[in-house]
Amino acid sequence: MKRRMRFLLALLLAVSCVTLGGGTLKDLPADREYPIVIRHIVDPRLPALSESEFQDMLDRCKGYIHEYLGYRVSFFIQGNQSMQAFREEVKKLDELPMMHELKKSLLDINSESDRERLSKYTDELVSSAPETTLRRHVPGFERYKDRKEISSHLYRQYVEKLRKIQSIKTSDGTRLADAPYDVTLTYPFWDMALRHLKGAHFIFTNTIMADMEVDIPIYVALRYGITTGLVEHNIHNSYRAAGVIFTYPFLARDGFFVSERGKETPAELATDVIALYATHEFGHFLNHFRDYYDHENCIMVPAHDLDYYRWYRDKKEKKCALKHEKLKMF
Ligand SMILES: [Zn+2]
Ligand SMILES: [Zn+2]
Numbered sequence: 001m002k003r004r005m006r007f008l009l010a011l012l013l014a015v016s017c018v019t020l021g022g023g024t025l026k027d028l029p030a031d032r033e034y035p036i037v038i039r040h041i042v043d044p045r046l047p048a049l050s051e052s053e054f055q056d057m058l059d060r061c062k063g064y065i066h067e068y069l070g071y072r073v074s075f076f077i078q079g080n081q082s083m084q085a086f087r088e089e090v091k092k093l094d095e096l097p098m099m100h101e102l103k104k105s106l107l108d109i110n111s112e113s114d115r116e117r118l119s120k121y122t123d124e125l126v127s128s129a130p131e132t133t134l135r136r137h138v139p140g141f142e143r144y145k146d147r148k149e150i151s152s153h154l155y156r157q158y159v160e161k162l163r164k165i166q167s168i169k170t171s172d173g174t175r176l177a178d179a180p181y182d183v184t185l186t187y188p189f190w191d192m193a194l195r196h197l198k199g200a201h202f203i204f205t206n207t208i209m210a211d212m213e214v215d216i217p218i219y220v221a222l223r224y225g226i227t228t229g230l231v232e233h234n235i236h237n238s239y240r241a242a243g244v245i246f247t248y249p250f251l252a253r254d255g256f257f258v259s260e261r262g263k264e265t266p267a268e269l270a271t272d273v274i275a276l277y278a279t280h281e282f283g284h285f286l287n288h289f290r291d292y293y294d295h296e297n298c299i300m301v302p303a304h305d306l307d308y309y310r311w312y313r314d315k316k317e318k319k320c321a322l323k324h325e326k327l328k329m330f
Contacts, residue, residue: 023233023240024328025288033072034286039200041207043083043181045170047251048206053271060275061282068279068299068319071286078200083184083207086193093192102188107212109162114212119155121214122221126151129218136293137219137304154221158212161224161256165210168254176208186211187227194232194242201234201242202285204278208248219293219304228277228303231284233330241330243281249306250274262307273312277303288326295320 028034038058042048049057058075065073093099107114126134126147134150135141144150166177166185176185183189184207197203209227213220220227228249234242249257250265250273258264265273276299283289283300292300298320303311 023235025240025326025330027288027326028071028239028286030070030072033074035076036073036202037076037078037200039078039203040080041083041086041203041205042080043184043205043207045172045174045181046176046206046248047253049204049247049251049271049274054204057271057275057278060272061278064276064279065282065286068315069283069287071282073282073286083181083205087180087184090189090193090196093196096192098195099188099192102191105213105215106186106188107214109159109166109212115159117214118158118212119152122151122155122158123148125218125221126154133218137222139305154218158221158224162210162212164256165208165224165226168252168256181207185209187213190230190244191232194230194244195235197234197242198236201237201239202281203242203244204247205244206247206251208246208252219302223305226306228308229281231281231330239285241285243285245274245278245281247274250277250308257306260306261309263309265309265312269309269312273308276312276315277308283324284330287324288328288330289324290327292324295322298322300324 040054054077058077062073062075065071107118109115134147138144138150138154141150144153166175168176170176174181187209190209194203209225209230211225213225216225226249227246229243229245231241231243234240249261250270252258280299280302284291289300291302292298295301297314297318299315300320
């Protein structure tokens with residue numbers, strides 16, 4: 001899922017692309033096989049796919065990419081990397097001006113003034129949204145008496161649920177968002193890591209992106225800041241793209257996720273559901289499709305809540321026959 005458009009960043013990026021000799025996305029012909037290097041980054045405190053499950057998931061993903069997106073790919077898996085080692089690898093990005101820009105929108109849930117900023121932002125977001133958008137994204141839209149009621153509900157839910165997520169106890173007794181892992185739950189960390197990723201094209205990681213931010217679209221606010229996957233421009237590789245899938249929302253056994261996911265995915269389909277969700281991200285990466293919200297049974301419609309099994313069944317039922325526009329830049 002492409003998370004947002006920032007005009008300032010687009011401008012910064014345009015400048016950096018000029019210096020790198022062009023960054024627009026080139027159409028990838030479907031008559032050849034594309035090698036994709038995969039990295040598995042592991043937070044040792046959280047449940048992860050075993051090596052055989054990981055391989056099984058990638059085999060399924062490869063099949064789905066051909067079936068849903070029309071591309072043949074071969075995956076090359078790098079050895080597992082610990083989250084701490086990855087943090088070290090990308091630490092130098094902290095000094096870049098773009099990181100500084102991105103962090104301006106990142107809020108601290110424990111700061112009263114930051115929560116106030118979120119509350120104001122949510123008011124603006126809801127009051128300026130077209131009614132069709134609210135109808136599409138806000139569950140039980142008809143039950144609210146006005147937009148103010150929607151935005152205050154959205155704000156309260158965001159804070160309450162994100163708090164729950166960030167304080168989930170992990171296997172070593174620390175909380176999910178305890179330092180030094182706090183930063184690895186945030187959008188600026190992953191967005192910058194993907195832009196500058198070297199040696200791999202696509203990351204699978206067993207953590208989650210869940211943070212408090214302004215300048216986000218309404219569907220991210222409605223998911224309490226959770227993002228399941230992201231594809232971003234990459235300044236180094238020939239695809240000019242890099243992606244990440246977060247597997248914690250699928251694999252978490254904690255009560256919050258179990259209840260938010262709704263009907264639990266049968267164990268034998270766990271890798272298949274992740275594989276199909278990853279296919280959505282490869283639709284950005286390979287086909288350069290954008291997200292859609294109004295297509296039916298469409299692989300390019302992201303999950304709007306944490307019920308991934310429902311999302312999966314919907315995409316397996318039939319495929320979308322509508323036309324999908326190709327982006328020139330993410
Ligand atoms: Zn998407
Ligand atoms: Zn579609």
